[in-house]
Amino acid sequence: MLKKLKTPTTYGRTSRPIVVLSMTVVAIALTACTKKQAQELSPDDEEETVTAANVSYINFAKALFETKCSSCHAPGRGASAKWTFSGYSSVKDNSTRINNAVLVTKSMPIGGSLTVKEIELLDAWIKRNTPEN
Numbered sequence: 517m518l519k520k521l522k523t524p525t526t527y528g529r530t531s532r533p534i535v536v537l538s539m540t541v542v543a544i545a546l547t548a549c550t551k552k553q554a555q556e557l558s559p560d561d562e563e564e565t566v567t568a569a570n571v572s573y574i575n576f577a578k579a580l581f582e583t584k585c586s587s588c589h590a591p592g593r594g595a596s597a598k599w600t601f602s603g604y605s606s607v608k609d610n611s612t613r614i615n616n617a618v619l620v621t622k623s624m625p626i627g628g629s630l631t632v633k634e635i636e637l638l639d640a641w642i643k644r645n646t647p648e649n
């Protein structure tokens with residue numbers, strides 16, 4: 517009798533930290549998703565007219581690298597050893613190589629292409645010394 521009562525009590529005590537940990541992980545995951553969606557839905561990004569005169573990393577280049585390059589160049593992806601796209605400085609520090617690969621030799625993006633407008637804006641952005649904002 518005593519033995520039967522003791523078993524569930526011990527089980528309850530040991531499993532509690534695991535339950536708390538799981539709930540924390542779920543909470544963090546939910547918070548991360550909400551923040552990301554809020555950023556993506558920000559109306560500022562879509563309403564601003566981007567021109568060669570105001571083109572920046574935030575209003576143009578970031579999205580370009582995310583949509584056209586990160587499938588191969590994000591950390592851990594197939595071509596990340598050649599160049600890893602991991603935010604503003606990863607682009608700024610490699611702007612000469614990026615300029616060469618995309619605009620001069622046009623060897624990038626492999627299997628894809630940039631529109632005339634995208635080429636124009638990327639070129640203007642690099643010529644303006646890759647401003648972040």
Ligand code: HEC
Nearest residue numbers: 584585587588589595598599613614617618624625626627
């Ligand atoms: C489908 C996969 C893929 C996509 C998409 C892609 N790349 Fe690449 N990239 C590669 C591979 C593979 C290499 C290595 C090629 C080689 O060494 O000949 C490479 C090499 C590079 C290099 C290094 C060139 C050097 O200096 O040796 C740069 C810079 C680069 N890519 C930029 C970009 C940019 C910018 C984009 C988006 C506009 C892009 N890539 C899209 C696969 C890709």
